[in-house]
Amino acid sequence: MHTSDQKLLASSRTLSRSLAVRILASLIAMLLMVSSILCLYMLDISKHIRRSLAHIQATSIAHNYNISGNIHDLPLKYEGQRLDYTLYSADGDVLYFSEHIEKPRRLRKYVIHPNPSRWMSVFSPSGITTNVPVYLDNGNILMVALNDKYGRTLTDNSLTQSLYNTSLVILLVLLLFGISLIILLLKWTLKPVSNAINIIEGITPDSPTYIPTETIPKEILPLVNATNDAMRRLIEAYQSERRFVANAAHALRTPLTVLNLHLHRLEQNGQNNLDKMKQEMTRVRTLVDQLLELANLECSQPEESRQDDVNLLRIAREAIAVHLPLFETQGRLIELTTSDKQPFTYTINPHAVMLAFNNLIENAFYHGKGNLKVIFNRHADLITIGFSDEGESPARDIQEQLFERFKKVEKNSSGSGLGLAIVRQAVNNAGGYIYFLESKQTHIEIDLVKPLVH
Ligand SMILES: Nc1ncnc2c1ncn2[C@@H]1O[C@H](COP(=O)(O)OP(=O)(O)OP(=O)(O)O)[C@@H](O)[C@H]1O
Ligand SMILES: [Mg+2]
Known part of the structure; x- marks a missing residue:
């Protein structure tokens, strides 16, 4: 595509994305619609005026005939224009029609229909002749068809035209006023948005x-x-x-x-x-x-956190084996208990599991007391792994904070306070939870919820 075309396309896209342009376009469309409706109404009015005029003329034309009842009293021309007549009985039967027309004119009982279907009347074609009824004293109806040139000239060329002109001027003024009002309204409406933009900037x-x-x-x-x-x-x-x-x-x-x-x-x-x-x-x-x-x-992605089907029990045994000698130097033990003999398999990153187990065992060694129990339990859709030592549990109100980075009970203890933050992150990445259980002695539990393999 040509560069100028691309630019045009880009600017038209930007325009169509603009809220102001969209609102402006729909409001202008609405304004145009209202103006069109007004124009159609004006057409209708002009038609009514023409038919009313024709009726006045037809009544005057039929005056003599109405008195004498002699059909020859009807003039053949009016204002130089040829006329034709169709006479109907009160029941609607054709009694007479002028020789120079091929068939009788339609009986139209109303000069202006009292209950017009507005839209139909606006769009119904209006011919050169206007056919209007004159109710005679004997009950008959005389349809007088006038060549409408005079009426048309009067209405279309003068009355309608002047109406159009005035209305068009008014419409144009209204349109301009409407557009300016819309622009002002838009500015007022979008002001909070532009204020917000200023703040964001x-x-x-x-x-x-x-x-x-x-x-x-x-x-x-x-x-x-x-x-x-x-x-x-x-x-x-x-x-x-x-x-x-x-x-x-x-x-x-x-x-x-x-x-x-x-x-x-x-x-x-x-x-x-x-x-x-x-x-x-x-x-x-x-x-x-x-x-x-x-x-x-x-930063790790979920797929990195759930890599393999890992036997958690095996990793726990490895972590315990590494730390047991350390515990033994203080005459302490690590005991592993499980609710059943099946392998505890979970889709997880084995490195993250090892990291978590090592940290929790080290914590029990440095901050806890006595023996450490690592307890595996299986529930319907849950594996729980508890790390319980015989030391006093940290105060309830600070337990959650200890999972934050650099948070410790003893400010001067040698650790950096990152261990539990690392463990919580690893457990969360695997879709699990870790928290202190409410108990006198320290008991931290990991709940692994999904996805369970066995
Ligand atoms: N088993 C436990 N018994 C008592 N307090 C504990 C236990 N585990 C953790 N804590 C408390 O939680 C704090 C935070 O533990 P965390 O593992 O995050 O840091 P740390 O062990 O002090 O340092 P490091 O970054 O080396 O692990 C510890 O300083 C300790 O006060
Ligand atoms: Mg630690």
Whole structure:
């Protein structure tokens, strides 16, 4: 397609998408329709005037005949135009018709029909002759057919024309007035929308605002509400990301400061504290790993979260086997119990499961007390996996917060507070739920709802 054609098409598309243009077009169409109806009415009026005039003329023409009853008293011409007559009895029988017409004219009892079907009368053709009835004293009806040239000249050329002219001028003025009114109304109607646009244009990450809804028309209120809702979610997400970055920077700063201090000492007086430095390096690495892990989980697509049919029990055994020696150093045990002997199979990413189990077992080791029980249960459409140790459960009101990033009970504990956030993200990705059970001792439960394989 030619470039100019493309431009034309693009601009016509833009125009047709414009709300103002659409409203304007429909209102103009309405205005034109009303004007057309008015014109048709005017045509009708002109026809009525013509027939009324013809009736007056016909009554005067038939005057002599009405008195004498002699058909020869009827003139053959009127104003130089030939006339013809058809005489009907009161019952509608043809009594006479002029010799120079082939057949009698139709009997039309009314000059103007008292109950006209308006539209039919407007569209019914009007011939050159006008055939009007004259009621005679003897009860007969004389149809007088006049060549309508005179009436037509009078009505069409003068009366109708002047009516048209005046009406057309009025119509044009009305049309112009209507269009200006429409434009003003449109501006007034769309003002709240343009105000909203101004507000949206002013939104930056540093000055997030909502669109005020007080002046918004109720038709577009749902759109504005939805936009405000989306804005609220974005603001929350943005603020949470900022908190996350601030927390991550804060968490990284402590081990890095310690590392820096040791490097300084090493440089200044050769005092080396390699063990301490290695410890801080591990902290940094763990934190970076956790942050990456969390970022990966948050960005992962649903198909990545549900990869294989995984035997959850097998993964639990592997995780327990890795951590059992650690527990044993403190004389503690990890016990695995299941509701039945069938494999607990679930379509899930095995890496995410391992990650979740490791974190929960580590939490029980570092924050809990006594033995740890890992309890698998199968229900109709649900697998539940409980991690229950003998330590005191965190206070009810902060339990949910502990699943947020960097949230801990003990501010100075060695962990970074990312473990439970990672676990919740992994479980949520797999379509499951994780929460603290209401109990005196710590009991965290994972519920995997769908899709169950067995
Ligand atoms: N089994 C538990 N018993 C008691 N408190 C727990 C238990 N598990 C978690 N918590 C509390 O929840 C907090 C958050 O746990 P989370 O795993 O998110 O962080 P963390 O263990 O402190 O650090 P890390 O990022 O190394 O895992 C812990 O600091 C602890 O206060
Ligand atoms: Mg932890």
